[in-house]
Amino acid sequence: MHYEWMALGAAICWALGSLISAPASAHLGAFAFTRWRMACASLMLWSVAIISGSWQSLPVDQLWLLALSGVIGILIGDTALFASMNRLGPRRAGVLFATHALFSALLAYLFLGEKIWGWTLLGSGLLVTGVMSAILFGKRSAEQHHWESSNHQLGIGVMLGLLSALCQAVSTLMLKPLMETDIDAIAASAVRMSTALICHLLLLWLGFKVARVYLPLNGKVLAMVAFNAFLSMGVGMTLILQALKQGDAGIVAMLSSVSPVVVLPLLWLVYKRRPALGAWLGAALTVAGTVLILKH
Numbered sequence: 001m002h003y004e005w006m007a008l009g010a011a012i013c014w015a016l017g018s019l020i021s022a023p024a025s026a027h028l029g030a031f032a033f034t035r036w037r038m039a040c041a042s043l044m045l046w047s048v049a050i051i052s053g054s055w056q057s058l059p060v061d062q063l064w065l066l067a068l069s070g071v072i073g074i075l076i077g078d079t080a081l082f083a084s085m086n087r088l089g090p091r092r093a094g095v096l097f098a099t100h101a102l103f104s105a106l107l108a109y110l111f112l113g114e115k116i117w118g119w120t121l122l123g124s125g126l127l128v129t130g131v132m133s134a135i136l137f138g139k140r141s142a143e144q145h146h147w148e149s150s151n152h153q154l155g156i157g158v159m160l161g162l163l164s165a166l167c168q169a170v171s172t173l174m175l176k177p178l179m180e181t182d183i184d185a186i187a188a189s190a191v192r193m194s195t196a197l198i199c200h201l202l203l204l205w206l207g208f209k210v211a212r213v214y215l216p217l218n219g220k221v222l223a224m225v226a227f228n229a230f231l232s233m234g235v236g237m238t239l240i241l242q243a244l245k246q247g248d249a250g251i252v253a254m255l256s257s258v259s260p261v262v263v264l265p266l267l268w269l270v271y272k273r274r275p276a277l278g279a280w281l282g283a284a285l286t287v288a289g290t291v292l293i294l295k296h
Contacts, residue, residue: 003247004294007255010239015262017232018094019270022085024224029214030083031200033225036217038074038197040226041233045190054184062178063191070192073171074233075199081164087157094260095135096161101128103169104253112176114248123292124254130285134261137278169253172240176249185241193233255293261286 001009025033049055058066085093105124108114116124171192179188203211243252261283264275275283 003243003245003252004255006239006243007247007252008258008290010236010243011256011259012262013231013236013239014256015259015266017228017236018085018259018263019266020224020231021082021228022089024221024228025082026086027215027221028217028225029210029212030079030086031203031211032213033082034074034079035197035200035204035211036222036225037078037229037233038193038200040229042190042193042197044230044234045186045193045238049184049187049190052184052186054187055190057182057184058187058191059178059181059183062183065174065178066188066191067195069171069175070195071199072167072174074192074196077164077167077171078196079200080160080167084157084160084164088154088161092135093157093161094263095132096158097165097168098128098131098135098257098260099162100165100168101131101253101257103166104173105250107169107173108176108248108250108253112173112249114250116248116250119292119295120251123289124251125289126285126292127254127258127289130282130287130289131257131260132282133285134264134275134279134282137276137282172244172253173249175241176244179241179244185238185245188241189233189238192237251293255290258286258290 021033021037027033028036046055081093081097084096087093088096101124105114105116109116175188179185200211240252240256243256264279264283268275
């Protein structure tokens with residue numbers, strides 16, 4: 001599979017995961033939800049890495065880099081994302097997280113020397129514009145779901161959403177040189193996940209109030225957490241790391257940022273509300289930009 005399709009596959013996984021995770025995150029709280037999700041994902045990833053023997057590809061002298069990436073991208077980034085989602089909902093948190101494509105492209109140019117020119121640059125511009133338009137102008141005036149309501153935590157939610165995007169970009173790009181070696185993507189994901197999980201557990205054991213569970217875990221919530229862990233962290237993040245082996249980090253980030261557009265039809269199915277005209281126009285721009293990137 002070409003790296004472009006891996007990035008798009010990751011976007012689909014994240015879109016499905018964000019929709020599934022919203023009720024569970026609100027039930028457990030952002031920290032507790034992330035902690036349980038990482039525990040499930042770590043178990044899944046290490047099981048595959050041990051059974052397949054891919055853990056032997058891990059370079060001992062580079063484990064610190066994987067660990068640091070896990071702290072930035074998963075511990076800080078994912079927790080900030082779900083904290084933002086709890087305040088803004090999946091729609092508005094999604095558009096803020098989509099800015100990781102812009103952060104990634106800029107950082108890839110500054111630190112990796114990657115450049116996007118010609119039709120690919122045009123496609124990237126259309127894609128980002130489409131994603132932003134679909135989310136920003138995709139709300140109907142009659143939409144009254146509680147996630148769409150403004151509240152006193154709006155500013156905090158925006159800052160948390162942008163922080164999650166920046167952490168995602170930094171944590172992914174810092175692994176680009178390492179992923180071009182023979183390291184296995186699943187084993188690398190397992191190290192990142194385990195490191196972030198250990199940090200989360202330390203916060204809980206040290207008695208930080210923010211790490212406590214809001215409401216007790218039940219079977220339904222656990223099922224949502226496990227499924228989200230499989231899709232978003234198990235499959236999605238592994239696809240991203242595998243894509244980094246083959247392609248430019250900026251293009252991978254651009255294509256993986258379409259998840260908010262993928263969320264739109266899913267929200268339509270769940271809430272029985274057809275997306276507004278702005279959502280359709282944004283989706284069309286996103287598709288056009290994606291096609292240009294894939295062709296050029």
